[in-house]
Amino acid sequence: MLVLLIVFMVAAPLSTVDVPVNLPASGAPVSERPRDPVWITLTAQGLVLADQPIAPGALAGALAARTGSRTDTPLYLRADRSLSYGQLMQALDALRQAGYRNVSLVGLEASP
Numbered sequence: 386m387l388v389l390l391i392v393f394m395v396a397a398p399l400s401t402v403d404v405p406v407n408l409p410a411s412g413a414p415v416s417e418r419p420r421d422p423v424w425i426t427l428t429a430q431g432l433v434l435a436d437q438p439i440a441p442g443a444l445a446g447a448l449a450a451r452t453g454s455r456t457d458t459p460l461y462l463r464a465d466r467s468l469s470y471g472q473l474m475q476a477l478d479a480l481r482q483a484g485y486r487n488v489s490l491v492g493l494e495a496s497p
Contacts, residue, residue: 423451427464427476445483456484463491 426433432444439447452458460480464473480488 423448423458423460425460425462425476425480427462427468427473429465429467432476432479441479444479448480448483448485457487458485459487459489460485461489461491 424435430438431441432439434444434447434451437447448460462476462480464476477488480486
């Protein structure tokens with residue numbers, strides 16, 4: 386029973402975001418994962434908030450519903466490496482226009 390509990394404790398955080406994205410590697414030090422992160426994923430198909438696709442103009446409303454309109458909530462942006470710099474900037478501009486300025490970019494840990 387204890388082994389089963391440990392397996393679920395390890396596997397649960399890994400299954401929180403199911404959107405496939407090809408993240409670039411980063412040499413930045415790994416930071417501690419927050420308790421209840423707000424994940425935003427940018428793919429070739431568009432923006433995804435917590436596994437739900439978001440229409441281009443509906444990001445502010447979806448974030449307000451998710452965060453309770455608290456614009457100081459930390460957001461974690463995952464962007465596919467195949468996207469252009471311009472597409473990433475458009476997503477960051479949309480977040481800034483919605484009032485969210487605490488945005489962290491997520492990447493894979495670089496291999497040594």
